[in-house]
Amino acid sequence: MTPSVAVVGAGISGIGVAYALRDDDVDVTLFEQGREVSGRAATRYKQGCTYDYGANYVRTEDDWLLDVLDNVAQSGRVDIDEPVWTFDEIGTISESDREQAAKWTYADGIAQLGKELLAETDATVHRETRVASLVRTGDGWYGYDGSGREWGEYDVLVLTPPAPQSADLIGSAEWQHPHRRRIREQIESIPYRTVISVVLHYPFELDRDYFALVNEDKTHDVWWCSREECKQDHVPDGESLLVVQLSPDWSAEHFHDDATTLADEVASLTADLVGDDRLTDPDWHDFQHWRYAQPEAGLDVDATKLAAQHDLYCAGDWVAGRGRLHLALKSGLETGADVARSLS
């Protein structure tokens, strides 16, 4: 019988697992709680604008990964030529003296990458299907959604939701083995940053020499502010769209602010930083609260080995140890290869 693999989560790492298994005799099924795939590599389309409000761009100098990326979405690649500059605690902006490595997104936004990788596979994708609980039997893994519907049985299970959510799934699993607790504790111990992303749109062009400003010493309330109009065809001519990411402390403190208060406060912070009073008054705004934005450590290798003894694998930026799109993809590809080896 053809072996079966269930992947919880269709972010870039879950898609990477499916991509790595695309030529193997394996049935891969992805379960994604959202309406769309690609997770935190997220793009929205509004009033003629395309904007990346999670991961803002891809950047890697890893040849192995560049080879994979060269095979997909090449025609849609949108290079960002303007540099990233820095600012300090009091908002003084400096040209960065760091070498500016190539960075890019895609014509349909960063989410296009995951969609195109997925299109290369035969994987079955169940969207709007949240895996709420898991059962481990002697034969395999079963998943259940919120209404109690059973999705199973699978020979191998791959978990890709952010670590706290993956730890919850392991913690609540019907699985009688002492390793369950150890694996859960290791996953649960990975710390995360919370980040609010605020999108500010203006009906005028902002004339600056940089693509983005980053607070490298992590002392300002704003950590990142980028101009989506630097991405070709993402913003109509004569308009400007800023993506502003707030520091974890600021984000936690303002997590429950209402939308208008949030937009007003962030527009004011942005106007001060960029040095243009007009920015206090966007004509529309949007936002996203990322409770689990980026991990600050990686999964212990022992936990990975322990899990594999039970046909359980983990993939994602929290396995890699850093919140980076290319690392999440690499983790998914490597995990897919590990799964293939275990089934051969």
Ligand SMILES: Cc1cc2nc3c(=O)[nH]c(=O)nc-3n(C[C@H](O)[C@H](O)[C@H](O)COP(=O)(O)OP(=O)(O)OC[C@H]3O[C@@H](n4cnc5c(N)ncnc54)[C@H](O)[C@@H]3O)c2cc1C
């Ligand atoms: C604000 C922000 C800015 C960033 N900027 C950059 C950047 O500029 N460059 C860069 O390289 N990286 C950046 N990153 C990091 C990058 O987005 C992530 O590292 C990467 O997208 C993680 O992919 P993943 O597959 O590991 O996780 P995710 O993308 O989180 O995928 C996990 C998926 O699992 C799904 N899921 C969760 N629980 C369940 C469940 N129970 N059942 C079914 N599905 C479930 C989720 O909906 C999600 O789609 C940024 C992240 C954020 C939040």
